[in-house]
Each structure stands twice: as C-alpha cells, then as structure tokens.
Amino acid sequence: MLLEKLVKAFGVPGFEDEIRSIVKEHMEKYLDEVQIDTLGNVIGIKRGGKRKVLLAAHMDQIGFMVRGITEDGYLVISPMGGINPVTLRSRVIRIKGKNEYVYGVIGEKPPHIEKKSEKKEIKDLRVDIGAENGEEARKIVSIGDVGSFIPNYYEIGNRVIATALDDRAGVYTLLKVMEDVESDATIYFVASVQEEIGLRGAKVSGFKVEPDIGIAIDVTHARMPGMSKGEEPIELGKGPTIGVGPTAHPKLVRHFIESAGDIPYQIEPNPSRSGTDADVIQLTREGVATAVISIPLRYMHSSVEVLDKRDLDNTIKLIKSGLKNIAKVDLHL
Incomplete structure (x- = not known):
C-alpha cells in the first residue's frame, strides 16, 4: 500500500x-x-x-541528530522537531550511519533502581548501539548523523497505527x-x-x-x-x-x-x-x-x-x- x-x-x-x-x-x-x-x-x-x-x-x-559520542560508546542526541522525551525512552531507534542504518536502544533504568525524582530531558538520554567504547562507536556513527523511530505500520479495523x-x-x-x-x-x-x-x-x-x-x-x-x-x-x-x-x-x-x-x-x-x-x-x-x-x-x-x-x-x-x-x-x- x-x-x-x-x-x-x-x-x-x-x-x-x-x-x-x-x-x-x-x-x-x-x-x-x-x-x-x-x-x-x-x-x-x-x-x-x-x-x-x-x-x-x-x-x-520528527527525529534527532547525534551531537556527541561518549568515551564509553553511547550517543548523545538533540531533537529535530518537537519530541516529548517520554516517547523516546525504552525505544529501538535507527540512525543513518556512515555506511548503513545503525540500530540502537534508548534504555531505561529498571524501577528497582530508578529514583522517583529523575525526570530526563532529551539531552540526558543516551543511545546504546552496542559499542564497547567511543572509538568503536565512531567507526559506524559520526557526529551530525540523524535518526528517528523504527518505522512501523499496522491496520486494525478502520484504524491505521504507524x-x-x-x-x-x-x-x-x-x-x-x-x-x-x-x-x-x-x-x-x-x-x-x-x-x-x-x-x-x-x-x-x-x-x-x-x-x-x-x-x-x-x-x-x-x-x-x-x-x-x-x-x-x-x-x-x-x-x-x-x-x-x-x-x-x-x-x-x-x-x-x-x-x-x-x-x-x-x-x-x-x-x-x-x-x-x-x-x-x-x-x-x-x-x-x-x-x-x-x-x-x-x-x-x-x-x-x-x-x-x-x-x-x-x-x-x-x-x-x-x-x-x-x-x-x-x-x-
């Protein structure tokens, strides 16, 4: 379709x-x-x-841009358009990397250890792309690369979810x-x-x-x-x-x-x-x-x-x- x-x-x-x-x-x-x-x-x-x-x-x-790569291999991102940080937390995302799409997760602390007072903004989120360190991350992703949600599409009755x-x-x-x-x-x-x-x-x-x-x-x-x-x-x-x-x-x-x-x-x-x-x-x-x-x-x-x-x-x-x-x-x- x-x-x-x-x-x-x-x-x-x-x-x-x-x-x-x-x-x-x-x-x-x-x-x-x-x-x-x-x-x-x-x-x-x-x-x-x-x-x-x-x-x-x-x-x-809407999406985001990579604005930093930490020494332990996580990506720091900035929004492109209006994004509520809640919609990014615990999500799989994709980034247009140097040669192909790079997939990562914006993980969350489990409820056992997260403090109730913690309220994260997008600048506080980190993307985990499975890299061991910053050097490994920089081989596949560069500062300035862009990404967004993993695309999905479902039809349920008269409704489309996407x-x-x-x-x-x-x-x-x-x-x-x-x-x-x-x-x-x-x-x-x-x-x-x-x-x-x-x-x-x-x-x-x-x-x-x-x-x-x-x-x-x-x-x-x-x-x-x-x-x-x-x-x-x-x-x-x-x-x-x-x-x-x-x-x-x-x-x-x-x-x-x-x-x-x-x-x-x-x-x-x-x-x-x-x-x-x-x-x-x-x-x-x-x-x-x-x-x-x-x-x-x-x-x-x-x-x-x-x-x-x-x-x-x-x-x-x-x-x-x-x-x-x-x-x-x-x-x-």
Missing part, C-alpha cells in the same frame, strides 16, 4: 532524500511537470486555468488527489521539506509559485483518552477538519463547506496560528488566500500515531470536490 511505503521511508528535516524519491516518482506518472527546488521541495504541476492553487503537505518527520503519519498521511492525500483531479485552475502539488523545524520548505515554495490560493494538508489532534469533548472536539472517524481562523480565508472555508455535499467534515478552530504550512504560505509576497484541511490523528509526534482510514478517504474526496470549481471563488473581502 502506498501509505505504508510512505510511512516507512526515512526523512527527518533536511534529510528527506528517501521519501522525496518516492514522491517524485509518483508525481511523474500523473503531472505535466515535476521540479525539485534548492531546499528539496518536490513541486508537481497540473496545468489548467489562469488561477494558481498550491497544495502543500510536508514530507519530513510512525510518521504526521505528515505522510497528508503526502498520501496529495498523491492520491493528483491521480484523477479535475480543476479549472492550475494546481501546484508541493511535498514540502523542513516543516517540523519552522515551515521552511513551504516558505520558499510559496515564494517560487506565487499562488493565488494555498491549501495546507496536514494532521490535527483528535480526542484521546483522558480528554473530554470540551477539551478536544475533533474525533476520529467523523471526517477531515476544515480550519477556521486567521489563517483560513473565509470565502475558501465557505467554498469547501459548500463543496462537501455528503462528505463528512469537522470544523477546527485555529484562533491564531494553524501550525501548518499555511501559516507561511499566507504571508508570501503580497499575501495569499489560504485554507487548512486536516486529518484527525491521535498521539501525534510519537511512534504510535493513529488515524481512521475513513477520514483519510474523505479528506481526498473533500479536496478533489473543492478543487473542481476553485477558480470561480471570489476572493475579495
């Missing part, structure tokens, strides 16, 4: 080579032109009308939309880089394309155990979300709602930033009308992210429906 292939491809911020090659190969089957810019964004073009619409989903996943669904689910949506999209506009499909460390890829691709409309396809938090509906109204299985707030042009919001028809959707309040590529696309040049369409996701930025396959399918349907007559949307306020 395409989603599983995307999820299992390596690609932390600035090191998206593996996932980029998969995306580029898929785009070349369906689009009129495919480019890779200086930062590594993949930009595919489906030519149509005069209005330019940019769809963006980010390829990069690593990197943020935002490989969005990339999957982008790739499936382009397969048979119908639109009265020219569509730029952008698989962006370095979103997790500051929306960098979207910033430069937006400047390059100069779109009239920018649509970010990402994931958003769905209600999890321990959260009430008042705390988190978004649910799995109830459809994609349409963002409302300062980063969502009101006429685009109305357009996607009216285009939905029988497609289920949820409204997501974004009172300031959306936390997606739309935040920087909106501010490109003289300003861009933006929208945010998101796939509900539990346990974001962990190795066990969960989505509902029905939401994924309905996200694809909603975007395709909205693109059909998007050139006719009056963007004047």
